[in-house]
Every structure is written in structure tokens, then in C-alpha cells.
Amino acid sequence: MNNIPLLDHDSKVPLHLQAEEQLRKLIRDNHFRVGDTFPKETDLAKRWGISRNTLRQAISNLVKDGLLERKKRSGTTVRKKKITTDLANWLSFSHEMEDKGTPFKDLKHEVTIVKANKHVALQLQIPVGTPVVCLERTRSTGRNPMVYFESYFHPRIGLTGNENFKRPLYELLDEEFHTVPVYSQEEIKAIAASEQIAALLKIPAEAPVLERKRLVLDAGRKPIEYNICYYRSDWFTYSIEIKRPI
Numbered sequence: 001m002n003n004i005p006l007l008d009h010d011s012k013v014p015l016h017l018q019a020e021e022q023l024r025k026l027i028r029d030n031h032f033r034v035g036d037t038f039p040k041e042t043d044l045a046k047r048w049g050i051s052r053n054t055l056r057q058a059i060s061n062l063v064k065d066g067l068l069e070r071k072k073r074s075g076t077t078v079r080k081k082k083i084t085t086d087l088a089n090w091l092s093f094s095h096e097m098e099d100k101g102t103p104f105k106d107l108k109h110e111v112t113i114v115k116a117n118k119h120v121a122l123q124l125q126i127p128v129g130t131p132v133v134c135l136e137r138t139r140s141t142g143r144n145p146m147v148y149f150e151s152y153f154h155p156r157i158g159l160t161g162n163e164n165f166k167r168p169l170y171e172l173l174d175e176e177f178h179t180v181p182v183y184s185q186e187e188i189k190a191i192a193a194s195e196q197i198a199a200l201l202k203i204p205a206e207a208p209v210l211e212r213k214r215l216v217l218d219a220g221r222k223p224i225e226y227n228i229c230y231y232r233s234d235w236f237t238y239s240i241e242i243k244r245p246i
Contacts, residue, residue: 004031007048015050019058027067027078038068038076107145108138108200111161120152123215123226133159135169138200146235148200151227173224181224183217190233197230208233 004026007018026032038044038059045055059076062068069079114134121128135151151169153159157177164172173179191211198205210231216224 004044004047007050009049015048016054016057019048019050019055020061023058023062024067027062032078034078036078037074038078040075105140106137106166107140108136108148109165110136111163111165112136113161114152116152120226124152124154124223126155130155133161135165145201146232148197148230149227150229151225153225154223156222157224179224180218181216182219183221185215185217187213193230201230201232203232 005022007015007022009015011018032038039047041052041055041059045052048055059068059070063070063076066079068076070076112134113131115129116124116126116132118128120132121130124130124132126132132155133153135149135153137149138145138147139149140146157173157179159177163176170181173181189211190208192206193201193203193209195205197209198207201209203209210229210233212227212229212231214225214227214229216227218224
């Protein structure tokens with residue numbers, strides 16, 4: 001308990017919000033791991049000098065977000081949270097994850113020049129065998145891979161493969177190549193992981209994964225990028241909001 005930071009009672013930030021942020025940080029930094037039982041509410045409230053009602057308000061928000069789970073008799077435990085990404089935010093996946101308090105890091109980052117196979121050529125509307133820049137990334141919030149990306153870019157953009165792909169992709173295309181993504185055509189389905197994908201995601205072969213194929217177009221509906229992603233199904237869900245016509 002002594003290594004849990006104190007709250008600032010002189011701050012203008014409400015104590016329940018400070019407590020909530022501290023709990024999020026402790027979970028994010030693996031101070032509390034999946035399955036760990038939280039300290040007793042009375043002990044934690046005493047450590048922070050707050051009421052149990054104030055602490056419960058903070059804990060309730062984490063329960064709603066799926067970070068904590070309350071069980072009778074066994075107390076409050078850390079649970080493994082699936083990451084939900086919203087289809088409406090396709091332009092800024094990394095930023096969306098950071099906003100959720102789930103920053104990603106690259107476990108694998110490789111840029112090569114490859115010859116477009118039949119499928120990639122069809123999507124980008126180029127001849128089979130045309131050299132294209134291919135960006136491969138395996139990304140995670142920790143040690144274990146969670147998603148594998150393959151991106152293929154239309155040659156007319158002018159990419160050489162030497163660009164700084166560590167920066168947000170669509171910012172790079174916009175600022176350095178004046179190419180602005182406007183449309184995204186998505187196809188999502190559940191598949192059994194091939195041996196190659198299973199090895200990249202460190203899961204058993206034939207395990208279920210979410211496969212997402214995305215064709216990104218400019219304002220004139222000309223192809224910019226063809227992207228294939230494989231998400232571990234035990235970590236990801238997709239959500240979409242549909243508005244009913246009035």
C-alpha cells in the first residue's frame with residue numbers, strides 16, 4: 001500500500017477523479033495485473049484520505065469500462081479488457097487507442113518494396129507485378145502481439161520506403177505527399193489463423209482472429225492504400241453506431 005501514490009487534496013481536480021486516474025495508471029503500469037485482487041476499500045480509502053463512497057465512485061467507472069470486476073465474496077479484481085475500436089475513427093487508430101489510455105507500440109516494423117500480387121493489384125487497380133511499398137507492423141500494448149498489419153500503397157503517391165513510418169500514417173501522406181484519405185471501404189470477418197499469422201500473433205494455428213481488409217481512397221475515389229489487418233479475437237471487438245433516418 002505504501003507504494004501507491006497519494007492524492008493531492010489541495011488540487012482543484014475532484015478526489016474521485018484523481019482516484020480513478022491513479023487506479024487506471026496502476027493497472028496500466030501492471031502494478032495490478034489481470035486476476036489480482038484489489039486492496040480492501042477501507043485500506044485504500046484510508047491510504048488516500050477519502051471516503052469509501054468517493055472511492056466507490058472511482059471504482060464504479062473502471063467497472064463500467066471493463067478494467068475491474070466486482071464479485072461477491074471474492075472482492076474487486078482486475079479483468080482482461082477487450083479493446084473496442086470504432087469504425088467511425090478509421091483515420092486515427094493509434095490516436096483513438098491513446099485516447100482510451102491504451103497506447104500502442106510496434107513489436108515489428110518493416111518496410112519493403114514488393115511486387116503486387118493479383119489480389120493487391122486488383123485492389124490498387126495496377127498491373128500484377130508492379131513494385132509497391134509494403135509496410136508491415138505487429139503492434140501491442142505490452143509484450144504479446146495483438147494485431148498484425150500489412151499496408152500496400154499505390155505507386156502514384158511517390159513513396160520510396162525511406163519515409164518515417166513511425167509517425168501517424170495519414171499525417172505523413174497528407175503533409176509530405178499531399179494525399180488525403182477520404183473514403184474507407186471495409187470488409188471484416190472471423191477466420192481461422194493460418195500458421196504464418198498464428199506465429200506473428202503468438203497464438204495457436206486455427207485460432208479465431210478478426211480479419212479486416214480496408215481500401216482507402218482519395219476524394220476522387222482513387223486507391224491510396226490497401227490494408228489487411230489480423231486482430232487477436234480475445235483482445236479486440238469492433239463497434240459501429242448507426243443513426244436511424246428521421
